[in-house]
Structures are given as structure tokens and as C-alpha cells.
Amino acid sequence: MAEVKTFTDQLGNTITLNGVPQRIVSLVPSQTELLFDLGLEGRIVGITKFCVHPYHLKATKSLIGGTKKVHIEKIRLLKPDIIIANKEENTEEIVASLQDIAPVWVSDIITIEDSLAMIAEFGKIFGVRTQANQWIDKIEFARRDFAQFMNGxxxxxxxxxxxxxxxxxxxxxxxxxxxxxxxxxxxxxxxxxxxxxxxxxxxxxxxxxxxxxxxxxxxxxxxxxxxxxxxxxxxxxxxxxxxxxxxxxxxxxxxxxxxxxxxxxxxxxxxx
The missing domain is CATH 3.40.50.1980 (Nitrogenase molybdenum iron protein domain)
Structure with missing residues (x-):
């Protein structure tokens, strides 16, 4: 029997998952790219028409509309285990309407620290902590290197x-x-x-x-x-x-x- 786990999104909402999600719908282009870079391409089942990186995903995944207007029934038919959204990209109405289909995890990114926290949480949610930590390390190194470049x-x-x-x-x-x-x-x-x-x-x-x-x-x-x-x-x-x-x-x-x-x-x- 799958282990039930709870996670808190960046708006403070708690979601409950029955095991590690195997079917993901992403409503955010930059988060779709992150999921791919975490090695989760095979689990992504639905993306928006604005999810252009990597480009081939638009040919291999179901397109569920845009970021402000999604096709609810298309998403329902995909039977996702989790839907990934963002406070700025997606409306409260969209998030609320999708919660009947699957748990919706919403990011709220203002700082780089917020971004790193999201990556770490994806590592836990999707069982890819090693890959998540590698990306966090890459970003931290690049940020320190750029700060040194900008010094003065x-x-x-x-x-x-x-x-x-x-x-x-x-x-x-x-x-x-x-x-x-x-x-x-x-x-x-x-x-x-x-x-x-x-x-x-x-x-x-x-x-x-x-x-x-x-x-x-x-x-x-x-x-x-x-x-x-x-x-x-x-x-x-x-x-x-x-x-x-x-x-x-x-x-x-x-x-x-x-x-x-x-x-x-x-x-x-x-x-x-």
C-alpha cells in the first residue's frame, strides 16, 4: 500500500499524496523545465502551450491550454496525481477548480531563496532529492560566481x-x-x-x-x-x-x- 504523505506549498496550503506522483500536470513553463531537468520527463502528462523548454515536450505531452485559461476536462482525462501551479502565473479560480481533480501544489517565487526552496520540495515530493540538491548546488555556485563578477x-x-x-x-x-x-x-x-x-x-x-x-x-x-x-x-x-x-x-x-x-x-x- 502506498505511503500517504503531506506537503505544504508556498502559500501555506497542505496537500496529501498517496505515494510518489507518477502523473504530473504542470501549469507553469519554468516549472515544466525544472521537472524535465530533474529527470521527470516520463511522468509529465500535461503542460501549457507556453511550456516551450525543452521544445520537444509540446509534441510529446498533452497541451491543456494556457496559464490563465486551462481546459479543465482535458486535465481531468489525464488523471494526474498532482498539478503544479504558481500564484502569479495561474489564477485562484483555476487552482480552486482543479483541486477536485488532484492535489494542487502552488509556488510563490519572489526571491532566489524561494526558488531553491521549491526545488528542494520537488525533490521530496517526486523522490528525486539527489537531482534537486545537484541543481541547488549549481545555482548557488553560479550566483556566487556572478556576485564576484559584479563586485565593484x-x-x-x-x-x-x-x-x-x-x-x-x-x-x-x-x-x-x-x-x-x-x-x-x-x-x-x-x-x-x-x-x-x-x-x-x-x-x-x-x-x-x-x-x-x-x-x-x-x-x-x-x-x-x-x-x-x-x-x-x-x-x-x-x-x-x-x-x-x-x-x-x-x-x-x-x-x-x-x-x-x-x-x-x-x-x-x-x-x-
Whole structure:
């Protein structure tokens, strides 16, 4: 008979599992990538259409919709043992509607410590503690190495936009903001109310006047004309296109992210 175990997710909710889960549905792209990197590909049965890493999963796993709108019946038919969700990516309504199907474990990632705690918990839940600890060690090493790389580099005022029409920027209480700090970017919108506030770009000069404007590849695909538009509302800020996944995906992606940040810092030192 399978051993019954209880686990607490990052919202403080307790879930009960009858044995080690063998059928996993993941509603979060970065957590799908982590599950794969933990050696759990064979147990993943359902993913979202945004779960693009590794790319071949979209051809081998059932697609259950997006992160904000899922197909409940498709998930039910997959008969999952556990569903992995995230507070920011998935709505409370989605989580509540899926709890009748299987236990739902919800992450809440703001800091790297939160990410490492999630990886450790996945190790316990899925019986892959050794693999989880290996990834934690890799991330910790990469973080220490990057901190040493950044030692002595100046801080620069920055604005990181995530959307247009209306323009929205990253503020405090977000994973992206934590990674901005590690890159010695002082977020001019950090003190704004809300995690992703709407901002009036015409006021950038008086609201912090960034030296750097960061335009990510996701969730909004910014273009050259956007860089020009935003740049002209600053005093000669450098507009830089960045890989949005590296700033917003947590889990095993962090190892690649720290290597990417070194390249980004080198780019920042190049003349305009």
C-alpha cells in the first residue's frame, strides 16, 4: 500500500499524496523545465502551450491550454496525481477548480531563496532529492560566481518594462526585481504601488530618469520603435533588449541566467 504523505506549498496550503506522483500536470513553463531537468520527463502528462523548454515536450505531452485559461476536462482525462501551479502565473479560480481533480501544489517565487526552496520540495515530493540538491548546488555556485563578477561594478538607474498599451513596468515584490538588483540595476519604479504598475513614460525624467531602459522579449515583444519611443523620454538612456526568460524564469533556468547576465553586463559596457 502506498505511503500517504503531506506537503505544504508556498502559500501555506497542505496537500496529501498517496505515494510518489507518477502523473504530473504542470501549469507553469519554468516549472515544466525544472521537472524535465530533474529527470521527470516520463511522468509529465500535461503542460501549457507556453511550456516551450525543452521544445520537444509540446509534441510529446498533452497541451491543456494556457496559464490563465486551462481546459479543465482535458486535465481531468489525464488523471494526474498532482498539478503544479504558481500564484502569479495561474489564477485562484483555476487552482480552486482543479483541486477536485488532484492535489494542487502552488509556488510563490519572489526571491532566489524561494526558488531553491521549491526545488528542494520537488525533490521530496517526486523522490528525486539527489537531482534537486545537484541543481541547488549549481545555482548557488553560479550566483556566487556572478556576485564576484559584479563586485565593484557601479549601480545604474534602470526601468524594466513588461507591457505596452498601457506601458507597465516591474516594481517591488517581483522575481524580476530581485534579479535586477543582482545586476546592479536600481529600479526607478521599485517604490511604486503594485507589482507591475502602469506608468506614464512621458514622466520618466522626473520619476527617476533611468540610465538604462530594459526591454524584454516576453511577455510583450518590444521592437526598435518602442526603444526609440521610450528612449526619447529620458536623458539619453541606453535602451537594451534582453531575454525575458532569463529575468523571469526561475528554477533550473537560473544556471543559464547567470551566464547570460555576464554577457549582458559586457554588452552594457560597449559604446552606444
Amino acid at each position: 561594478k557601479p549601480f545604474q538607474r534602470a526601468a524594466y518594462f513588461i507591457w505596452k498599451e498601457p506601458y507597465m513596468a516591474v516594481a517591488n515584490g517581483t522575481f524580476i526585481n530581485e534579479l535586477l538588483k543582482l545586476n546592479h540595476f536600481t529600479n526607478i519604479y521599485e517604490g511604486r504601488e503594485g507589482r507591475y504598475p502602469e506608468v506614464i513614460v512621458q514622466k520618466m525624467r522626473i520619476q527617476g530618469d533611468p540610465q538604462v531602459v530594459l526591454l524584454p522579449s516576453e511577455p510583450y515583444p518590444f521592437k526598435d520603435e518602442d526603444a526609440f519611443e521610450l528612449g526619447r523620454h529620458t536623458h539619453h538612456a541606453k535602451t537594451v533588449f534582453v531575454d525575458g526568460e532569463m529575468f523571469s524564469w526561475y528554477g533550473s533556468r537560473l544556471v543559464k541566467a547567470f551566464a547570460y547576465f555576464k554577457q549582458l553586463q559586457d554588452r552594457m559596457e560597449e559604446p552606444v
